Amino acid sequence: MDKGKQLEAFSIQLVIxxxxxxxxxxxxxxVASTTEGSQTQETTKLRELSKVQHGPDAQECLDSARTRxxxxxxxxxDRAFLLEVGNAEExxxxxxxxxxEMPDSMELIYQSALAFGRRGAVQECxxxxxxxxxxxxxxVCLLVFLLVEAPSLILNPPFSLTNSxxxxxxxxxxxxxxxQSILQSQRLAIFKSENQQPCHESQGSC
Incomplete structure (x- = not known):
């Protein structure tokens, strides 16, 4: 990995x-909460954060929230956090x-989202x-992160979005x-077409 890519990776690692x-x-x-309602709200927040990470550690923590x-x-x-600290130090x-000069991590995420969108359009074509x-x-996942989760993170400098x-x-x-909705409808139509039973001539037209 060249130096530029390593700097980009380090910038993203700070967000992680x-x-x-x-x-x-x-x-x-x-832990500090004493009511079941409060625990439910915090567990929901933990689930939202795990969607951003999309890693096995995040999913494992979410599974633990259900059973432990x-x-x-x-x-x-805490162990997962320390592991990521080690990755950042590396x-x-x-x-x-x-x-x-550190790359702008949020700009990198934004450009990655646009790149995924373009690749999706190519695949669709x-x-x-x-x-x-x-x-x-x-x-969509990256863009929602930028819109909803990123502004609440403690970063230096703080991240914020203008109205535009x-x-x-x-x-x-x-x-x-x-x-996505159009593609889903197309796949559903194809599935129904492939599984439609042919009509026998003796039964007349469908």
Missing amino acids: LAIWKQALDVCRTL GPLDICSQI LSRVIEPGNT MGDTKNAGIFYSKA DRYRIKNYIEILKNR
């Missing part, structure tokens, strides 16, 4: 750390203090509706979801 840190804060709130106690969940999230070795849907879903940014991202999400 912020996500896990927020998950840890949510979990500690869960809050202390066990916090312990597991990537930070390429950083030269004082003379390295080629008739590969399955992969098109996958790429559209990835694009929010409008543009919302518009992209609506377009992508519309394409």
Whole structure:
């Protein structure tokens, strides 16, 4: 991996750390809560955060939220957080203090979302509706993260969106979801067509 890509990876890793840190804060709130209603709200928040991470550690933590106690969940999230700290330290070795400009992590995520959307459009034009849907879903996930979750993360500098940014991202999400809906309808129509039983001549027309 060249230096530029390593810097980009480190920039994204800092966002991942912020996500896990927020998950840890949510979990500690869960431990401190005393009512079942509060626990349900915090577990829901943990589920939302796990969607952003999309990794086995995040899914494992979510599974734990369903079956284990809050202390066990916090312990597991704490271990995952420390693992990501180690990953960040490994990537930070390429950083030269004082003379390295860090890439904009949110811009990288935004450009990745657009790239997924374009790849989905290419796959759709080629008739590969399955992969098109996958790429559209990835694009939507990243854009929703930028719109909903990213502004609440503790980052330096803080991340915020202008009204025009929010409008543009919302518009992209609506377009992508519309394409997903169309693809789903097309796949459903094909499935029904393939499974439709032919009519026998003796039974007359269908």
